[in-house]
Amino acid sequence: xxxxxxxxxxxxxxxxxxxxxxxxxxxxxxxxxxxxxxxxxxxxxxxxxxxxxxxxxxxxxxxxxxxxxxxxxxxxxxxxxxxxxxxxxxxxxxxxxxxxxxxxxxxxxxxxxxxxxxxxxxxxxxxxxxxxxxxxxxxxxxxxxxxxxxxxxxxxxxxxxxxxxxxxxxxxxxxxxxxxxxxxxxxxxxxxxxxxxxxxxxxxxxxxxxxxxxxxxxxxxxxxxxxxxxxxxxxxxxxxxxxxxxxxxxxxxxxxxxx
Amino acid sequence: xxxxxxxxxxxxxxxxxxxxxxxxxxxxxxxxxxxxxxxxxxxxxxxxxxxxxxxxxxxxxxxxxxxxxxxxxxxxxxxxxxxxxxxxxxxxxxxxxxxxxxxxxxxxxxxxxxxxxxxxxxxxxxxxxxxxxxxxxxxxxxxxxxxxxxxxxxxxxxxxxxxxxxxxxxxxxxxxxx
Numbered sequence: 412x413x414x415x416x417x418x419x420x421x422x423x424x425x426x427x428x429x430x431x432x433x434x435x436x437x438x439x440x441x442x443x444x445x446x447x448x449x450x451x452x453x454x455x456x457x458x459x460x461x462x463x464x465x466x467x468x469x470x471x472x473x474x475x476x477x478x479x480x481x482x483x484x485x486x487x488x489x490x491x492x493x494x495x496x497x498x499x500x501x502x503x504x505x506x507x508x509x510x511x512x513x514x515x516x517x518x519x520x521x522x523x524x525x526x527x528x529x530x531x532x533x534x535x536x537x538x539x540x541x542x543x544x545x546x547x548x549x550x551x552x553x554x555x556x557x558x559x560x561x562x563x564x565x566x567x568x569x570x571x572x573x574x575x576x577x578x579x580x581x582x583x584x585x586x587x588x589x590x591x592x593x594x595x596x597x598x599x600x601x602x603x604x605x606x607x608x609x610x611x612x613x614x615x616x617x618x619x620x621x622x623x624x625x626x627x628x629x630x631x632x633x634x635x636x637x638x639x640x641x642x643x644x645x646x647x648x649x650x651x652x653x654x655x656x657x658x659x660x661x662x663x664x665x666x667x668x669x670x
Numbered sequence: 671x672x673x674x675x676x677x678x679x680x681x682x683x684x685x686x687x688x689x690x691x692x693x694x695x696x697x698x699x700x701x702x703x704x705x706x707x708x709x710x711x712x713x714x715x716x717x718x719x720x721x722x723x724x725x726x727x728x729x730x731x732x733x734x735x736x737x738x739x740x741x742x743x744x745x746x747x748x749x750x751x752x753x754x755x756x757x758x759x760x761x762x763x764x765x766x767x768x769x770x771x772x773x774x775x776x777x778x779x780x781x782x783x784x785x786x787x788x789x790x791x792x793x794x795x796x797x798x799x800x801x802x803x804x805x806x807x808x809x810x811x812x813x814x815x816x817x818x819x820x821x822x823x824x825x826x827x828x829x830x831x832x833x834x835x836x837x838x839x840x841x842x843x844x845x846x847x848x
Contacts, residue, residue: 455846463844479843486842493831493839497847500820500829 413456414502415475416668419490420509423464425567426480427636428583429509430466431643432656436669438468438476457501470669474504484510488536491562495540498560505561507664508533512568512581522568522581522659529566537562550663565661575603576625578618586659587642588621590651598629680733680745681712681720686752695781696747699774700724704740738766746775750782750789757788764795776801780810794848796840803837811837818847 420426441453453461456475461467466478481490487508494506512525519525530551537545537553546554553562568581569589576592576599578585592599602624614620626638633641642648656662687696693710701707709725710733723730724740733741746763763775772795779802783789793799799816806814814833819826831839831847839845 457846457848459846459848462846465844481843486838489835489838490843493835493843493845496831496835497818497829497845499827500818500822 412502414504415456415477416470416505416507417494417503418476418478418507418509418668419487419494420478420480421484421487421511422480422482423636424639425509425583426464426466426478427639428587428642429478431640432652432665433468433476433478433669434640435643435649436665437471438669441467441469472670474670476668488532491533491536492540495537495555495560498556503560505563505668507563507565507668509565509567511583512566514568514581515579516569516571516577516581516585517573517579519581520572521570522566525568525581526566530564533562533564551660552664563664563667565664566659567661568659569655570658571655575599576601576621578621579616580618582618583639584618584622586652586655587639588618588625590642590648590655591625593651594645594647595629598625601628677745678749679720680722680748683745683748683752684710684712684722687748690752690754692751696744696751696778699747699778700740700744703743703768703771703774710744739768739771742766743771743774743778747778750778750787753782753787755786757790758782760789760791762793762795763791764793764798769797769801772798773801773805776805780805783810783813796846796848799836799847800840803840806833816847 418429420429440451442448442451446452453467455461455467455477461477464480468476468478470476479490481487487510491506491508494503497503510529512519512522512529514522514525516522534545534553537555541555544555548554554560555562567583567586569577569586571577571589571592573579574592577588588599602621605624606620622638623635626635630638630641642652653662656665687693697707697710700710704724706726707724708727711723711725711730712720713723713730715721722733724733724736733744742763742765746760750758763779764772767775776798779789779791802814811833814836816831816836817828819828836847839847
């Protein structure tokens with residue numbers, strides 16, 4: 412049967428993080444062994460080439476998984492609508508939508524506000540699309556079409572208390588920096604010192620300042636995007652990431668995709 | 671549009687196009703893909719048969735001797751130009767056409783829709799869909815619907831995207847709609 416799972420994420424950094432996570436869980440990029448590595452042509456179950464900044468994988472049981480960066484959070488809802496509209500002719504096993512919680516860990520430590528607002532937005536959209544035909548399973552996934560399509564919401568946040576080297580916003584950046592800080596406490600101190608000691612100049616206060624400081628300090632050779640996928644190749648960091656993803660519920664979702 | 675074996679002869683189609691005042695429109699579409707084209711004219715053979723010619727500065731070429739892509743594009747533009755209202759069914763207009771010519775086909779299709787014609791076309795070409803999106807105005811998009819059809823164990827099922835949904839799917843996330 413031709414079918415796929417789809418991960419919708421905001422942009423290229425989320426895509427890189429998912430790429431590392433899926434590979435860590437045993438997913439592979441389908442590659443013809445008779446073709447040179449430079450000829451990377453990935454075909455989907457319907458015989459179309461995977462293009463447009465998307466990535467494609469085979470799970471451990473050879474289910475197809477498509478990873479789609481949507482160009483920003485504002486486009487996630489339309490991307491959901493589009494893929495769900497097609498599910499009658501392109502069977503959709505699971506749809507995972509990825510958001511940042513985007514709340515302040517000092518006032519929303521375990522991000523319930525951010526998580527609730529993301530789940531609520533997705534549920535409202537699903538109810539519009541299915542005219543109220545959505546149910547929920549015990550894991551909090553949304554079930555469509557009698558359970559034939561499962562929709563999961565993965566919200567990035569980190570349960571770590573505010574500390575050196577951690578941005579003050581629940582985002583993918585904070586999740587990565589928290590894992591790095593736990594694995595290498597000295598680096599987090601160094602990042603904080605460097606950020607605090609910057610000469611006067613424009614400062615965005617963006618969580619990316621912290622993530623890119625880590626990237627520049629210890630992972631510069633492969634560039635910005637690879638930073639997020641390469642984190643999964645470092646055992647101490649992968650362990651810390653897994654621990655946090657388990658807490659926030661995203662590890663289960665990723666595991667189910669990778670089966 | 672009718673099948674090839676019952677197709678209206680090109681000279682007749684061209685005559686209708688001219689009498690309905692759409693000659694310049696068709697010429698404009700063709701000039702973009704046929705360098706040096708001056709005009710299209712009906713010439714008469716020694717046996718008094720009318721033949722449609724592509725006319726250039728130093729001579730003319732019967733349309734019958736042009737490539738398949740040019741002939742497909744010419745017939746599509748003429749068939750559409752001779753109709754102002756009603757329903758037109760078109761099967762895979764992309765056949766034989768160069769991607770650049772698809773943009774001219776898209777212009778011809780949109781012009782006919784703006785005149786009030788309803789067009790239902792089947793296609794396997796993302797390039798044609800993208801050409802339609804590139805040429806379409808926001809108002810045109812409101813007239814678009816795309817249906818993906820699939821034969822599922824003998825049952826024909828479909829999924830639908832609106833014009834706005836189509837524009838998002840192709841331009842923002844590059845969804846392969848086939």
